[in-house]
Amino acid sequence: VADxxxxxxxxxxxxxxxxxxxxxFDLVVDEPADLGGENEGPTPVEYLLAGFxxxxxxxxxxxxxxxGFELRSIRFKATGPIDPAKLFxxxxxxxxxxxxxxxxxxxxxxxxxxxxxxxxxxVEARCPISDNISNFTPVSLNLHTSEQxxxx
Amino acid sequence: VADxxxxxxxxxxxxxxxxxxxxxFDLVVDEPADLGGENEGPTPVEYLLAGFxxxxxxxxxxxxxxxGFELRSIRFKATGPIDPAKLFxxxxxxxxxxxxxxxxxxxxxxxxxxxxxxxxxxVEARCPISDNISNFTPVSLNLHTSEQxxxx
Numbered sequence: 001v002a003d004x005x006x007x008x009x010x011x012x013x014x015x016x017x018x019x020x021x022x023x024x025f026d027l028v029v030d031e032p033a034d035l036g037g038e039n040e041g042p043t044p045v046e047y048l049l050a051g052f053x054x055x056x057x058x059x060x061x062x063x064x065x066x067x068g069f070e071l072r073s074i075r076f077k078a079t080g081p082i083d084p085a086k087l088f089x090x091x092x093x094x095x096x097x098x099x100x101x102x103x104x105x106x107x108x109x110x111x112x113x114x115x116x117x118x119x120x121x122x123v124e125a126r127c128p129i130s131d132n133i134s135n136f137t138p139v140s141l142n143l144h145t146s147e148q149x150x151x152x
Numbered sequence: 153v154a155d156x157x158x159x160x161x162x163x164x165x166x167x168x169x170x171x172x173x174x175x176x177f178d179l180v181v182d183e184p185a186d187l188g189g190e191n192e193g194p195t196p197v198e199y200l201l202a203g204f205x206x207x208x209x210x211x212x213x214x215x216x217x218x219x220g221f222e223l224r225s226i227r228f229k230a231t232g233p234i235d236p237a238k239l240f241x242x243x244x245x246x247x248x249x250x251x252x253x254x255x256x257x258x259x260x261x262x263x264x265x266x267x268x269x270x271x272x273x274x275v276e277a278r279c280p281i282s283d284n285i286s287n288f289t290p291v292s293l294n295l296h297t298s299e300q301x302x303x304x
Contacts, residue, residue, distance in 0.1 A: 003233035006197050006250070010205035010228040015213035018206040018228075022198040023184075029206025032175075044207035044281055045158050046174040051199030053162035054170040054181025056293075058196065059239065061167035066241055076162040076170075081155035087211065087278050089218055097283030098158070100290040107297055120295050126239050129196055130291060131249030137285045138252040141208075143272050145259055 014038065045098065048133075049078040053103065055129040060105075063122045069111040077104040101133060166190065197250065200285075201230040205255065207281040212257075215274045221263040229256040253285060 010020045010029075016037035020027040029044055031037030042050065053076040064071035080098035087096045107116060124130050131137075160174045162181075168189035172179040181196055183189030194202065205228040216223035232250035239248045259268060276282050283289075 001235070001237060003235050003251070005231060005233055006195070006201065007229070007231045008194075008198055008201045008205065010202070010209070010230070012209045012212075012226045015223075016210050018202075018209045020202040020205060022194040022202060025194045025198075027194065027199075027202050029202060029209075031210060042160075042174040042177045042179065043158070044203040044210065046160055046177075047179075047199050047203030047206065048281055048284065049158065049160045050162065050170075050172040050174060050179050050181060051196040051203070053160065053172060054199065055196035057162070057164045057170040057181075058168050058183060060164075062239070062241065071167075074164045077159070078162070079157060079159045081157055082280055083153070083155050085153060087214070087280060089214060089278065095283050095287070096278050097280040097287075098289055099155070100292065102292050102294070104294050104296060107295060109297075113297065116295055116297060120293055124291075124293055126241065126248050128234055128239060128249035129200055130293075131247050132200065132285055133289045134291050135247070135249075136288060137250055139276075139282060139286050140252065140254050141272055141276055141282075142254070142256050143259060143268055144256060145261075145265065145268060 017041070045080075045082065049080070049101070052101070052127075052129045052133070053078055055127045056103070056105065056123060059123045059127045060107075060119070063119050063126065064109065064111075066122075067111070067115060067119055069109055069115060069119075072108040072110075074108075075106040078102070169193070197232075197234065201232070201253070204253070204279075204281045204285070205230055207279045208255070208257065208275060211275050211279045212259075212271070215271050215278065216261065216263075218274070219263070219267060219271055221261055221267060221271075224260040224262075226260075227258040230254070
């Protein structure tokens, strides 16, 4: 089976606002006023948590099907602490990202507790975003200046 | 400085669709038809890439300010390959998430090449999402069954 190639394209519209094109969908990322933005959309880290819960829902239903029980619904509460010191350029040993991510899943399903614990273990192991957050993922950032862009 | 506490809440609406509440914003996560969804919104992994580029924009402007140059705009193209085998429950040694993430940044700025390379290094080091993807982040998933939810 060939890899799925995921692609999005984005454009800065202000120092805090980014407009994103994901296939036919447009998304707006921004910061609230107290972080210098116009609050025209969720923050980057809210997008990360949103995608994470969406991922758990998809995988949750696939695994419930494998385990043979009906999964009627999941409610999620996803939280995490961020120390903004490094983001703002201060000298610190603290990491800039989430120190940890905690997700509470309230599950309505026809399954006993042991089955649901097995379900959760498999969901975590198969969820793409859980993998990318919990484990090392190589990231490459490649810079093109406007002159290069024109020449390309 | 106190940590920022980020919170979102989500609800499954179908096996592929999740509705997310991030403060006053509502987001829809879904899968395209060829992955079993109704295509009512971007996929979970598109949300991750969207947040990542939004994060780079915010941090990019903070760092440009520190380095004393004008950053007029950034365009982003973010891509990554995913092998869906593990997601779909097949026996495989492949990871379920992005194998790697590649982001092309086209920058329009009043800065020379050396300054922009220093800018990129600092942006990557200070961006919360870059940190959470590139490095290990503890994730805890905690299960509540509907009976527990009612009792709580």
